[in-house]
Amino acid sequence: MRNTGLYLLLLTLCCACSREPLDGEFIDMSGYDVPCIEAVEVKHRVTEEECYGIFDVRTAEGKVIITKEFSDNLIHVIDPESGAVAATVLHLGRGPGEAVNSYYIGMSEDRSRFWAKDLALNQINIFDTRSVLQGSRQPLRTVRLNRYSGTEMDIMPVGDSIYTCSQLGGTVMRFNVYDSTGTYIRSFGTFPRLRGTAGLKDYARPSVFGGHAVYMEDCSRFAVANDCISLISIYSPEGTIISNAWGPEEVLPMYEVKEGGSTGTGGVSISGESVGWDEEQIPAYYCLRSYGGKLYALFGGTAGKEGSGSTVVVTDSNGIPQMYIRLDRTLIRFDIDPERGTIWGVDSDNTLRQYRI
Template sequence: MKCIRELLFVLLSFIIGSCTHNSDMEKYQQKRDDVVDVHALIKEIPIDDVLIGSIARPFLLGDYLIIGDYKSSDKLIHIFDKNDFSYLASTAYVGQGPNEITVMGHIGIDEERHCFYVSDHGKQKIYSYDIDSVFANSDYVPTVKTEMNMTRFPDKYQYINDTLSYALMIEPTSTSTFNQSVAKWNMRSGTFEPMPYQHPDITKKRISFAVSQENDVYVECYTFHDLMSICKLDGSLKCNVYGPSWDKKESKKIHHYGNVMFCKDKIVAAYSGGDNKSKAYNPTRFFVFGLNGDYLKTLDVGFQIVSFCYDKDCDRIIMNLDDEIQFGYLDLDKII
């Protein structure tokens, strides 16, 4: 009888442990094998009027596609019609002079004012560019939107208004190290309010993130861990999603997640799983999740993805690629 009781105790402990291991807030996904090959569906965006370097990032403002050209020796920002991809203008000279950009960072989008904000981490300033004025004047001079603080400053951010942005906050801890976290940022005052949730097993956080006000969530995707955290906009945890390669020990050998975005009611995250010190560093696929973290499918792009953005009007992903084509897009209709 004693042996039976002990056996029942072990079985009960195992069942409880299994439920805890894969609860609604802690999800362990051992397989992500519903793969859709979309390589042939990628449509090239021909860009012939301007030469853009390999390190570039697309952004969208109204009907315009804005491409930040981070290695340009002339103008750093190129603007296209997002509907037919025709070239319209370039702006933001690189340089040390007044109103030139020394070290370009993030490009923030202000839909209401029809302008975009360019971070200069060399001068620790954020410049404001009115897009209509850029079209009207080839020698357009931007204004200073705000100045950044060296002790805490935004890397990337999603602008809501002058007193609220959701930012990836950087806090330097030495000349070569820093802490990183998601925070609410008041651009007007320069103050940050870090989100309260931090994963207890991560000591050195390196992430990409995305925000959906419509769905009241933000998501963090970890670079050096097979981990995604989904939180509400009040900073409380909805769930952690652990992939097959999850290990709480940090290893810079493998690059897991790249950038992430919301596509309507889906989370779409670029994923590599390749050697961090080789060309396999770049993701070649997108994982698609529901807002509750459930894995839905994998989109195998077959090209090396550098960066991307979501065009909600046309329901498509616009990508910068380090491959045989440099820019392309994928229509998502009937795919996710």
């Protein structure tokens, strides 16, 4: 009888030790032996002053496209060879071709179009890259969304529709879809069955699973890489999860759901801030890009927390890791041009960095 008790205790301990982060099948990146290469930082000619207030970076046509504050124009296109500003768009304001703010830059996989959302005016300005380089300052299209569905930072124009993924509350589904005029159609998509989230309040899910979304043009799939959890989820166009990829390092911090999903400070109320994270939080994924059927996900992990570097995790369209690209600095936003072997990034001091791979 005493042995049986001991056996049960050992079994319980074993079960506890092998507890998986997700219910059901998932891809454990640590189980894959993939090549790891070191990217080498190279100098560029973009001035430090040009980069003050920088938020995001993309690259197209050999140029660098940045969003920034403290300037009359929110998007600058820079020639990295000379450091000269080749074009500026989105003058600050509320008129045609103007915006009040713009943070993340979305881009088509062929880099022929780029776009940015004005969160204040709730509208998306879509530009033709070549037209901008030829001097056009007006967007190809401006679409004003007819409702706020959480803080939608990542925008994915697909055909005649515009898909978004909320980073904070305001919706209880993973994605929102609008028609070409910006009229809300529906929300869809489930959240991953992460350990400990089965009873999570609906309004808290977008915050717990807040992350960065892309549309993978080659395979018509969506992917989301999480901010605070080392998880990349791949979705079908209908919003069902095709696969969950866990890693390359386990990041699963503690968090606390705040009642009501809103907080207030002074006379200002902010809705949607529904989750408080552990102060010892380790950053997981900072940014996600998709080119040619591959995902390029910027991972922080322990190195990111220590400020000693980050990793670009390259996966196939199912989330299976193909390669790791190590960077000796911690970047918080990035873009990659696999054909040119170039990575552009913004580091934690808001400095623009260039790497060769």
